[in-house]
Amino acid sequence: MAVGPQPARVLIVSDAWEPQVNGVVRTLQTLARELRAMGHSVEVIGPDRFATLPCPTYPDIRLSLLPRRRLGRLIEAFAPDALHIATEGPLGGAARAWALRRGCAFTTAFHTRFPEYLRARALVPTGLAYAWLRRFHGAGQGMMVATESLRDELSARGFRHVLPWSRGVDLALFRPAPREAWDLPRPVFTYVGRVAVEKNIRAFLDLDLPGSKVVVGGGPQLAALRRAYPATRFTGPRHGAALARAYAGSDVFVFPSLTDTFGLVILEALACGTPVAAFPVTGPKDVLAGAPGPVGAIDTDLRAAALTALAADRAACRAHAERFSWRACAETFLSHLVPLGGH
Template identity: 55%
Template sequence: MRILVVTDAWAPQVNGVVRTFTRIREELHSRGHLVEVISPEGFRSLPCPGYPEIPLVVRPGRQLVRRIEAFAPEAIHIATEGLLGFAARRYCLRRGLPFTSSYATRFPEYVSARLPVPLSWGYAIMRHFHRPSRAVMVSTDSIRQELSARGFANLVEWTRGVDTEFFHPEAAQGRPDPFEGLPRPIYLCVGRVAVEKNIEAFLSLDLQQGTKVVVGDGPQLAGLRTRYPQVRFAGAQQDEDLARHYAAADVFVFPSRTDTFGLVMLEALASGLPVAAFPVPGPLDVIDGSGAGVLSEDLGFAIRQALAIPPTRCRTHALTYSWAACAELFLGNLAPIEPTTAAAQSPDLGFSGAV
């Protein structure tokens, strides 16, 4: 099958959307499917205010049309609700082509955390975006129930995976200890250093002993470094260096209340790290009942209790998630474009790609 994925998030950005679709593309290619990704690369764009590393595509219409029609997809998936995603949505609607979409980021909460915008406005836009989608893929049952209560339809579950060969408890063996000289235990947090990740809820805790370590980059990094000089901010880490940080830590702290899944939790578990988090969607779906972590509104309590969890229990739970199963779910959720439908479409040179 020729599968087109349209996403506003792609490398060099580092986030769950990018990691997920990178792995999904690899898995589907190995099964003989052809996956084309249309991302902001190659389009004229402007830096997103507050997030200069995130490009906002400017009027992608004609170029987007040419790239879609040159690829001639048999299924179209719109991964993000950004400007490129809206342009692809409009393309499909004008031509009567079915498409699927995914809800991977809580944009209403993210916007409300920065601007005086009611959540109801944000969710109204999200409902509008996803309403024509044949299947809105969500990562957990908690998110599915939450969106259903907010009036979303056509919701299907699409879980995530983790590379348990790459993220492994032995990833730090034979390599320099990234935490050498730091008081133990090491409380590790990995993610974007931004207000929506609620990192300060972790940094402000009085844990009495040990060292807090934050791996990641983002707009809050400079400010938090100044306010919390006792915290080790390791910056963004990639590939083997990231795996080494996981494997060398003692407990993984996930303070976010807005993630739809939290892929970093699986990476931590695969590395033998127990998880401490709030009892919210994402952690409730990944951790609750597994014995591989502790969920509590008292995050400090969760951290202290999680330290007693054996690494083997965490690793065993991570082994139940695979990218192969994730790819199969994604493939099964797609809405194939019938050849007669595609052939009936005529070029629309007036398409502008405006939202």
């Protein structure tokens, strides 16, 4: 580990935190749990400690108001050995400013394709957004990314010190089970995740597929999609064992997103023995690579991928998921941290 004393005091600052439900929050929750199990002290500072206002295009996300002074006090009270800035929002920006004022070192992570999200929601040019992100992350000593293809892409865009940091899956929770979760005509094609424009869910719902379609999750598009696709089963959010049953009871997990940086839900589906259909983009093409057998299909034709995935080997899906460990994820994270230093 690169941060000095054992055990270490690790501070993570994130604009994405409880009670939000998304891949970033799940990653940080599990990372903190693993680090504590390894004997380290971990503090996560999120928007729940600050006055907030709803994000204009996504009210479920809360943005911290004027967090600098209070955040500085919280950082100094914890006295970390290492600082990790997980997001580029108001809290991440305030933590970055705090560190730069004091000459402190820190790491960052690229969890979300904000340039593509902003283009989809607010018509902000991606080039301008990437220039801002290069400046944000360039001040740190390393930027962690979830996949090799994203590392290559961002390096080509001029990002420096890009570090690989993969993900894991809870193999005890997400495991194969009898396919009895859905009282629907087979085959059942399922999407799990936020129901939002950047997830490209209509690309799945518009497919001409046999059997049934299911959408598990909540988000700003849920009501509109329910109205537009009455033949699709929309369950709302599911968690824990209920979510695991939803995966295990499906014949194919369809992942239509073009903008995710990893896709934890892909691993969760595979761990339940459910094959994956996706576009050939960052995330799916990384997670499905090197599988011991057919675990799904990636194709520019999502319908073809979904139909091909029906013939995948469910045992191979589980075996492939078993290669991804949250402990290994935590160990890699620790190896990338840098001592805070400063004055």
